[in-house]
Amino acid sequence: MRPRRICCIGAGYVGGPTMAVIADRCPDLTVTVVDLNAARVAAWNDPDLSRLPVYEPGLDAVVGRCRGRNLFFSTAVEQAIAAADMVFLSVNTPTKTRGLGAGQASDLKWVEASARTVAEAATGHTIVVEKSTLPVRTAEAIQAILGSGRPGQSFSVLSNPEFLAEGTAIRDLEEPDRVLIGGADPEAIEALAAIYARWVPQPRILRTNLWSSELSKLTANAFLAQRISSINSIAAFCEATGADVSEVARAIGADTRIGEKFLQAGPGFGGSCFQKDILNLVYLCRHYGLEEVAAYWEQVVRLNTWQQHRIARLVVTRLFGTVTGKRIGLLGFAFKADTNDTRESPAIRIARDLLEEGAQLQIVDPKVSEQQITRDLGLPPGEGEGSWQLASGVEAAASGADALVLVTEWDVFARIHWPAVVAVMRQPAWLFDARGRADETAARAAGLRVWRIGQG
Ligand code: UDX
Ligand code: ADP
Numbered sequence: 204m205r206p207r208r209i210c211c212i213g214a215g216y217v218g219g220p221t222m223a224v225i226a227d228r229c230p231d232l233t234v235t236v237v238d239l240n241a242a243r244v245a246a247w248n249d250p251d252l253s254r255l256p257v258y259e260p261g262l263d264a265v266v267g268r269c270r271g272r273n274l275f276f277s278t279a280v281e282q283a284i285a286a287a288d289m290v291f292l293s294v295n296t297p298t299k300t301r302g303l304g305a306g307q308a309s310d311l312k313w314v315e316a317s318a319r320t321v322a323e324a325a326t327g328h329t330i331v332v333e334k335s336t337l338p339v340r341t342a343e344a345i346q347a348i349l350g351s352g353r354p355g356q357s358f359s360v361l362s363n364p365e366f367l368a369e370g371t372a373i374r375d376l377e378e379p380d381r382v383l384i385g386g387a388d389p390e391a392i393e394a395l396a397a398i399y400a401r402w403v404p405q406p407r408i409l410r411t412n413l414w415s416s417e418l419s420k421l422t423a424n425a426f427l428a429q430r431i432s433s434i435n436s437i438a439a440f441c442e443a444t445g446a447d448v449s450e451v452a453r454a455i456g457a458d459t460r461i462g463e464k465f466l467q468a469g470p471g472f473g474g475s476c477f478q479k480d481i482l483n484l485v486y487l488c489r490h491y492g493l494e495e496v497a498a499y500w501e502q503v504v505r506l507n508t509w510q511q512h513r514i515a516r517l518v519v520t521r522l523f524g525t526v527t528g529k530r531i532g533l534l535g536f537a538f539k540a541d542t543n544d545t546r547e548s549p550a551i552r553i554a555r556d557l558l559e560e561g562a563q564l565q566i567v568d569p570k571v572s573e574q575q576i577t578r579d580l581g582l583p584p585g586e587g588e589g590s591w592q593l594a595s596g597v598e599a600a601a602s603g604a605d606a607l608v609l610v611t612e613w614d615v616f617a618r619i620h621w622p623a624v625v626a627v628m629r630q631p632a633w634l635f636d637a638r639g640r641a642d643e644t645a646a647r648a649a650g651l652r653v654w655r656i657g658q659g
Contacts, residue, residue: 206288208235209222209233209234209291210286212320213238213293220376221293229273232273232398237284239280241278258542259373260370261374284320289331290331291332294314298483318344322356327357328356332361333417336421338486339417339421359390361384361385361391365420366383370539384416421483428481429500430465432472441658448657467638469639470553473547473550485500511553514553521652525560526605528588529561531557531564532566533553533567533607534567534600536551543575555580562589563586563589565592602628604629606632606635607628607633609638621651632650636653637656641653
């Protein structure tokens with residue numbers, strides 16, 4: 204069984220980059236990425252590679268090499284499925300907003316819809332690969348939907364979770380720590396493994412059963428998020444007691460059992476995965492009657508939410524207890540650096556809290572658009588108390604402001620020329636560095652009062 208034509212349903216943050224790298228590494232495979240969203244598909248086909256719908260360092264070069272050769276973006280979903288011998292499901296699986304499991308369970312309506320489309324359109328034997336993060340035992344549901352297909356069709360379902368992180372997606376795809384393939388059909392597993400084996404060493408291609416693969420994805424994200432909540436909890440304790448969380452992180456990270464990565468205290472984790480996956484885990488644990496286990500993981504999310512509100516609260520407190528009518532510059536809006544993604548960004552909660560207090564926000568982000576911020580805050584740009592505007596640069600964000608709040612760790616914010624920025628601010632002026640990334644010495648020398656995360 205050697206796949207020649209691959210179809211990926213969903214041209215999002217996962218589907219787009221993943222398929223681009225597969226096409227790049229396997230020139231003999233034809234890879235078609237389909238999406239119902241015509242505007243998104245058009246953006247993937249834009250001749251100007253700087254306008255791809257997903258911003259990822261290195262993605263433009265990979266797409267530039269393969270697009271039109273063996274990588275295609277299209278809205279012809281059924282046609283691409285019919286031609287494919289392997290179909291990846293890479294559609295969105297957000298947390299449910301209503302009904303059973305609202306606020307915790309994953310909404311599988313897009314997965315179900317795409318599985319139904321596969322059942323209708325596929326021809327011959329098709330390997331169906333779940334790529335979206337899914338609750339444990341979703342493959343079973345997909346199998347049930349596909350099982351109702353027409354005669355002449357047959358399916359093998361695999362789970363192949365994605366571990367790429369935004370901002371480093373291309374590197375994570377080209378040099379993954381591991382590739383995980385879960386399934387029950389050894390032939391299908393080997394067919395998918397053979398694709399990755401073109402550039403991933405065999406020992407890094409792990410084969411498991413379906414449920415282990417699905418659960419490993421949730422568990423990996425839960426462990427990573429737990430580390431962030433752990434260090435953020437210690438950051439608050441450091442602030443209260445006079446220790447410095449960056450020193451504590453360095454000291455504990457030197458222990459090889461703990462390791463140095465993912466110990467950067469900050470405004471809390473964002474992104475489309477961590478909160479969603481933990482809430483999903485919590486929901487499933489409750490479903491299986493494991494209340495203590497559910498409560499344990501739920502606390503990771505609660506601490507994260509608390510951390511975001513805490514940052515907004517301490518800004519207000521330091522500015523004499525009120526920010527009504529005061530200008531505050533927000534440095535960064537993306538959930539982390541090197542991405543234009545704002546899903547679950549800590550900036551959203553912090554901005555909302557400050558708007559609620561009547562602040563006038565001046566937001567600057569190298570990659571996030573005004574339209575996106577409008578959607579996230581549920582408020583168009585405006586003037587006066589409780590309003591926000593997009594600033595063209597750091598100085599514009601600082602203009603007339605009492606404070607700057609560094610929310611996203613973009614490189615440019617580490618290289619700010621502070622004297623010029625402080626000159627346009629209202630005194631006494633503050634820098635609240637929620638990422639610990641600014642040049643604190645230079646900021647202080649320029650006359651700013653500085654609060655840094657985790658510094659007592
Ligand atoms: C994550 C996982 O890393 C990835 O394996 C999975 O496939 C999807 O979810 P992503 O959400 O893109 O990837 O970003 P990640 O780099 O993990 O960061 C998540 C959040 O944690 C960001 O808001 C980031 O700023 C924050 N973070 C990360 C910290 O606050 N401190 C750290 O030390 C690391
Ligand atoms: P992720 O971060 O998981 O990649 P995104 O939201 O960025 O999630 O992308 C998911 C994509 O899947 C969206 O562009 C959406 O339009 C697409 N999609 C959802 N359901 C279907 C479907 N049934 N057929 C085709 N595309 C779909």
